[in-house]
Amino acid sequence: MLSFDIVAQILWTSFATSSYFVLFALAFALVLKVNRVFNFAQAAMMIASFYAAYSVVALAEGPGWLGFLAALAASVGMALVIELAGFRMLRKRRAAQMFVFIFTLIVSELVAYLAMLIYGTWPSTIFPSLFWPVTLVGPIAISAWDIPAVAVMVACVAALFLFLRFAKVGQFMVAVADNPDLAELYGIAKERIYLATMIAAGVLVAIGMFLYGTRAQVQPTTSIDLMLFAIAATIIGGIGNLWGAAITAVVLGIVQNSSVLFIPSEWQGFLLYVFLFVAIVFLPNGIRLPRRRRMVRKTIIPGFETADAKEA
Amino acid sequence: MDYLYTIVILVGLYVVLASSFNLVIGYGGLISIAHPIFYAIGAYGSAILARDYGVPIYAAMIIGALIAVAASVLVALPSLRVSGDYLLIASIGFQLGLLEVFKNVSWTGGAGGLTNIPAALIGNTGREGYVLLVVVVAVLSVLLVRAIAHGPYGRALSAMRDDEVAFAALGRNAVALKVGTFALGSGLAGFAGALYAHYFRFLAPEQFEILQSSVILTMVVVGGLRTTWGPVVGAVLLQALPQAITFMNLPPSLLGPLQGLLFTGLVLVFMAVRPQGLVGAGELWSGSKKEVRDGVRP
Numbered sequence: 001m002l003s004f005d006i007v008a009q010i011l012w013t014s015f016a017t018s019s020y021f022v023l024f025a026l027a028f029a030l031v032l033k034v035n036r037v038f039n040f041a042q043a044a045m046m047i048a049s050f051y052a053a054y055s056v057v058a059l060a061e062g063p064g065w066l067g068f069l070a071a072l073a074a075s076v077g078m079a080l081v082i083e084l085a086g087f088r089m090l091r092k093r094r095a096a097q098m099f100v101f102i103f104t105l106i107v108s109e110l111v112a113y114l115a116m117l118i119y120g121t122w123p124s125t126i127f128p129s130l131f132w133p134v135t136l137v138g139p140i141a142i143s144a145w146d147i148p149a150v151a152v153m154v155a156c157v158a159a160l161f162l163f164l165r166f167a168k169v170g171q172f173m174v175a176v177a178d179n180p181d182l183a184e185l186y187g188i189a190k191e192r193i194y195l196a197t198m199i200a201a202g203v204l205v206a207i208g209m210f211l212y213g214t215r216a217q218v219q220p221t222t223s224i225d226l227m228l229f230a231i232a233a234t235i236i237g238g239i240g241n242l243w244g245a246a247i248t249a250v251v252l253g254i255v256q257n258s259s260v261l262f263i264p265s266e267w268q269g270f271l272l273y274v275f276l277f278v279a280i281v282f283l284p285n286g287i288r289l290p291r292r293r294r295m296v297r298k299t300i301i302p303g304f305e306t307a308d309a310k311e312a
Numbered sequence: 313m314d315y316l317y318t319i320v321i322l323v324g325l326y327v328v329l330a331s332s333f334n335l336v337i338g339y340g341g342l343i344s345i346a347h348p349i350f351y352a353i354g355a356y357g358s359a360i361l362a363r364d365y366g367v368p369i370y371a372a373m374i375i376g377a378l379i380a381v382a383a384s385v386l387v388a389l390p391s392l393r394v395s396g397d398y399l400l401i402a403s404i405g406f407q408l409g410l411l412e413v414f415k416n417v418s419w420t421g422g423a424g425g426l427t428n429i430p431a432a433l434i435g436n437t438g439r440e441g442y443v444l445l446v447v448v449v450a451v452l453s454v455l456l457v458r459a460i461a462h463g464p465y466g467r468a469l470s471a472m473r474d475d476e477v478a479f480a481a482l483g484r485n486a487v488a489l490k491v492g493t494f495a496l497g498s499g500l501a502g503f504a505g506a507l508y509a510h511y512f513r514f515l516a517p518e519q520f521e522i523l524q525s526s527v528i529l530t531m532v533v534v535g536g537l538r539t540t541w542g543p544v545v546g547a548v549l550l551q552a553l554p555q556a557i558t559f560m561n562l563p564p565s566l567l568g569p570l571q572g573l574l575f576t577g578l579v580l581v582f583m584a585v586r587p588q589g590l591v592g593a594g595e596l597w598s599g600s601k602k603e604v605r606d607g608v609r610p
Contacts, residue, residue, distance in 0.1 A: 024424075033403050038400075038401070089584070096341075097343070098337070098341065098343050099583065099587070101343050101400055102343075102345075102529065102533070102579070102583070103580075103583060105345060106526065106529070106576045106580055106583075107576075107580070109522060109526050109572065109576045110525075110572075110576035110580065112572075112574065112579060113569045113570075113573045113576060114569075114573060116568070116569035116572070117566065117569040117570065117573065120565060121565070125403065139562045221522075224408075225408075228401075228404065228405060228408070230329065231401055235398075235401075266416055267412075267416060269412055270409060270412045270416070272409075273405045273406070273408055273409025273412065274409070276401065276402070276405035276409075277402060277405055277406070277409070280390065280398045280401060280402045280405075281402075282388040297338070307474035
């Protein structure tokens, strides 16, 4: 029998665990918006960042903050390699989209195999234990992981919003996303902006993967599933709409985690592919909410009346 | 001798897979790496029909291939209606999702795999007869793909790949052509899967994972995309290379990742150094006229 307490607990836990999904979705959506690439190589960035943190914290017994810095360096480093040695070369060659897809997928797989060779296929975690102390807030058990994770996610979303709105590089990213050639005419070095976008995605991925690795077990192939989740959120949220992708990631995370109430747990992973398929078949352009009609003051210039004005 | 037969059969099956994948990704320009799932559908479909429902093996093989065709249409039709890019995502989702189903339902044998699949025999010819059958199917597949690619259908494919808008403006149905090509390639893969199932007589979901996708993709890219003989060269070469690694007596935990590294590394090397593959097909790298005209960049 489902009680309010159980439902509230599942909803809270689902919301907290969706924090890393939001960061992965934002990273994927950002690169797709600005660089116009379905960056499947994001999985390679995820693997690199997780195993860097794992090496420092779990294997070398270093402090957590050092592990995070290692994750950050590995993810951004991988992003730089992918952009400079991959995407830039492909752009110079005017490569067909197909080759870009193949390149990103193959890079992901190559890094996964490399991780398997070095670390094996056993599931690993950054810290030895995945159990965090729990505090009861009313009927809901909140772990020591939940609040910092949600806070980090909210901080990252806010930072990205402010960065795109007020920072010069962020504004250039929006300009390049809108029209790269026009942006270049205005003196924006678009190659640098593509690089900056990959770095920003690398940072988001590193933070997300560090959160994920402190909460769940990771195998070299885990990142492909996480990336597919980000893709589903990006498509349903509407391609080019970063905030739509972030909100969708939260909703999908809650739906997937709450599914234990209705379906056996071994089918929980299958839901991801259902999301993906539904997104492509039914919501290829994302969910579009009806826009509020804006109050626009029309100034009618004699001789330039619009059809509406004439009818009126 | 059995080892040699096994190698010949594997090479033959990979020739079918690589050639049919070349039809999809090379000639059709359809971006999908989920070819192994249609191989799996053909294999599982044929094996279950023959084992559990008593369908004659060769009829089960054909039905298995037809199920693969139906599944490919199911994936391609909705995704291609929107955009070619979505086919890749839909097909990856379909591949991983269906493998998840294979792992969790009892009638496919679950994660443990499907056993006791009836063996296909051709009269009293033994294994030699089956080897010959696979070789004949491989040769016919290559010739079929060649005939398609160099005939009117192939010219239509080329026109569509080059400029889809102009192609549609001439009154041709690009979506139907794409779905048809995808279904044909997937059907061939499904038939290869059926041949595999009734020779090796054991199927497990991990045989059709992403590693298989990179294996087939490597064969096509290294051999030469959009060429008749490139995938054949790739299949022969890349079936021979892993055998060399097998002889090194490495533990299975190292063997799989090492083979994966070899395949993915080769694709990247060829993409950087010799994108046209061993059997070159000319200006492969350029985007279609539409992509160049629209300024679409990677």
